[in-house]
Amino acid sequence: MKTGFNEGCNRFCKNHSVMEDLELCEKYGFDYIDIQSECLERDLAEGKYTVDDLAAWFADPNHKLKMLSYNALVFFNMKQTQEEKDAVMARLDRIIGICNKLQCKMIVVVPSMDLPVHATIDEIREDAVAVLRDMVKKAEPHGIRLSLEFCGAPGMSINRFEDAYAIVQEVDSSMVGITLDQYHFHAMASSFDNLEKADGKKIFVWHLNGMENMPCGAAYNTDEKRLWPGLPGDCLDHKRYADTLKKIGFEGGVCTMEVFRPEYYALSNEENIRTAAEYTKTHVEKYWN
Structure with missing residues (x-):
């Protein structure tokens, strides 16, 4: 099992830089990185580097770190106007261009939240299937897969594993799968029974984290309640x-740490990544190898 680092872990650390993350992730032994869109766009806007600079880093044979995913194209579904729908596809086109330069073959797509309409689960599924099929037409010629990340919060339009899996099944494309984030799975009480019946090949990304033992669906049960896995107070059954994942045939091959905790943002970039690497390696050695 390879290890990965998601920039959610350190995106608000002082003087954060994607370019520095590449160096530090390689230094501390990560195999992959999920580059977060907000980090990338912030750095590009500040002129810290260009996409071509990042591309040159990944193209250098002296570097072993690879980009697992562009994380993420957010709020892709349930758009109410053609203008909004066109904007999503225009964003996808731009992201595909970035991924091609960075040798990245995965885009995580995140559902919309706080919908302006009282859509049913069936209506949300129908819309998501249609949008993802259109997105596949753009991404597949580039060999880029789409990984739908259900998000475990009441306001998210797709917030449980079983609903996301039903969408992926209906899309019925080898290019579309699921991002399984342990926090999101627990936070809205997704069903292990459903996960145990799933096809592991449909799970493209595995996000590792722990979390405080908060009530499922509580307004205060936010991403900030995530923990390094295995810490005292972590309630997840790792x-x-x-x-x-072993039983159902998960083939993603990467265990990627993703936490969003204010205390961890107080660390330096290096201390954050070093700590994430230690916890990820410990987890893989204990539960996978």
Whole structure:
């Protein structure tokens, strides 16, 4: 099992830089990085480097770190006007261009939140299937896969594993799968019974984290309640996640740390990445190898 680092872990650390993350992730032994869109766009706007500079880094044979995913194209579904729908596809075109330069073959897509209409689950599924099929037409010629990330919050339009999986099944494309984030899975009480019946090949990305033992669906149960996995107070059953992924045939091959905790943002970039690497490696050695 390879290890990955998601920039959610350190995106608000002082003087954060994607370019520095590449160096530090390689230094501390990560195999992959998920580059977060907000980090990339912030750095580009500040003129810290260009996409071509990042591309040159990845193209250098002396560097072993690879980009696992562009994380993410956010709020892709349930758009109410043609202008909004066109804007999503225009964003996808731009992201595909970036991914081609960075040798990245995965785009995480995140559902919309706080919908202006009272859509049913069936209506949301129908819309998401149609949009993802259109997105595949753009991404597939470039060999880029789309990974739908359900988000475990009441206001998200796709917030449980079983709903996301039903969408992916209906799209029925080898280019579309699911991002399984342990926090999101637990936060809205997704069903292990459904996960255990799923096709592991449909799970493209595995996000590792722990979390405080908060009530499912509580307004205060936010991403800030995430923890390094295995810390005191972590309520997640890590063995069950790992055993289930093995059982259903998960082939993603990467365990990627993703936490969003204010205390961790107080660390330096280097201390944050070093700590994330230690916890990720410990987790893989304990539950996977």
